[in-house]
Amino acid sequence: MSRALFVKPSSSSGPALSVDMTASFAGLELPSPMLTASGCAAAGKELDAFFDITAIGGVVTKSIMMQPRSGRATPRMAETPSGMLNSIGLQGPGLERFIEEDLAWLNNRGARTIVSIAGESAEEFGKIAQRLRNVGGFDAIEVNISCPNVADRGQVFACNPVTAAQVIQSVKRNSDARTPIFAKLSPDVTDIVEIADSVIKAGATGVSLINTLLGMVIDPVTMRPALAGVTGGLSGPAIRPVAVRCVWSVRQAFPDVPIIGMGGIRSGADALEFILAGANAVSVGTSIFNDPSAPFRIHGELQLALAEHGFSSLQQAVSYAHRPADTTREVPITSEQSSDDDWDFISE
Numbered sequence: 610m611s612r613a614l615f616v617k618p619s620s621s622s623g624p625a626l627s628v629d630m631t632a633s634f635a636g637l638e639l640p641s642p643m644l645t646a647s648g649c650a651a652a653g654k655e656l657d658a659f660f661d662i663t664a665i666g667g668v669v670t671k672s673i674m675m676q677p678r679s680g681r682a683t684p685r686m687a688e689t690p691s692g693m694l695n696s697i698g699l700q701g702p703g704l705e706r707f708i709e710e711d712l713a714w715l716n717n718r719g720a721r722t723i724v725s726i727a728g729e730s731a732e733e734f735g736k737i738a739q740r741l742r743n744v745g746g747f748d749a750i751e752v753n754i755s756c757p758n759v760a761d762r763g764q765v766f767a768c769n770p771v772t773a774a775q776v777i778q779s780v781k782r783n784s785d786a787r788t789p790i791f792a793k794l795s796p797d798v799t800d801i802v803e804i805a806d807s808v809i810k811a812g813a814t815g816v817s818l819i820n821t822l823l824g825m826v827i828d829p830v831t832m833r834p835a836l837a838g839v840t841g842g843l844s845g846p847a848i849r850p851v852a853v854r855c856v857w858s859v860r861q862a863f864p865d866v867p868i869i870g871m872g873g874i875r876s877g878a879d880a881l882e883f884i885l886a887g888a889n890a891v892s893v894g895t896s897i898f899n900d901p902s903a904p905f906r907i908h909g910e911l912q913l914a915l916a917e918h919g920f921s922s923l924q925q926a927v928s929y930a931h932r933p934a935d936t937t938r939e940v941p942i943t944s945e946q947s948s949d950d951d952w953d954f955i956s957e
């Protein structure tokens with residue numbers, strides 16, 4: 610990891626007046642590290658009623674498949690402690706309508722766009738990438754490999770390093786060489802670093818960590834599974850420690866690989882945790898359902914948290930938790946700690 614990542618932030622003068630929130634990674638230069646998480650903001654149109662969608666880093670669209678899909682049967686949402694379970698099943702309008710309506714709207718609006726794609730085979734992923742390359746008008750692709758591989762008894766692509774790599778290879782071959790490709794990984798694996806290694810070798814520019822964890826709820830009244838699809842994806846604050854661990858492990862193994870982190874981010878402090886663990890940008894998902902302006906609000910909170918810790922830019926904080934243990938005394942001082950009384954203790 611580059612030593613520059615461990616530059617001690619200036620801490621003596623309290624919170625910096627302004628923190629440069631530019632997120633530079635994978636050839637992208639975003640004015641904010643805040644993104645929407647796929648599936649939690651459709652294509653951004655509804656959120657634009659709550660805040661200026663162009664003010665955040667960008668919109669990650671709901672995963673789009675080649676054909677329109679109605680998704681899985683209802684009920685397909687269940688509340689859980691500190692999270693929720695969903696089995697939406699990649700409902701969507703299909704690629705052509707997405708291009709005509711959603712992508713066109715995002716372009717007109719001037720929003721930075723990461724198109725999330727999904728498929729039932731590596732070939733389908735490749736065909737979607739090819740069509741998107743011909744159309745253009747987006748900044749990056751996020752490849753949702755947490756979907757069933759029809760050719761392999763419905764096994765999830767992301768749970769096997771070989772099938773995960775095959776999908777990424779197919780997308781890479783069919784994309785413009787300049788388009789950053791993020792492989793979105795599932796935490797439901799023994800070793801997420803092994804999967805990350807495999808997709809990076811297959812051509813992924815970076816990884817998005819993490820998709821939902823497979824879970825299940827039994828309704829105590831009906832004494833049957835609460836979801837019609839029986840199992841679903843767990844998201845929200847309940848999964849945050851798992852997500853932070855995944856970001857940490859992948860960052861430790863790959864010091865320079867671009868990482869988009871997500872999983873239960875509700876506040877600036879939560880987002881900072883991901884950045885310190887090694888994320889270059891973060892996506893906000895489940896929080897949007899009870900606070901549609903969450904990505905915008907969290908941007909402000911993160912900026913304040915960075916200032917309070919003495920960072921003058923977001924970039925300084927990326928991976929800061931990985932600095933060697935013997936530099937512990939270089940931990941930036943928060944504004945509350947920076948009174949004169951504290952100085953003797955800190956500089957002993």
Ligand SMILES: Cc1cc2nc3c(=O)[nH]c(=O)nc-3n(C[C@H](O)[C@H](O)[C@H](O)COP(=O)(O)O)c2cc1C
Binds near residue numbers: 820896
């Ligand atoms: C209702 C819902 C729909 C989702 N749909 C997608 C999707 O289409 N593609 C995808 O890659 N992830 C999807 N996700 C996963 C989120 O993008 C995100 O990875 C996960 O929920 C963790 O972040 P969070 O805890 O902030 O929601 C979905 C999550 C939820 C809750």
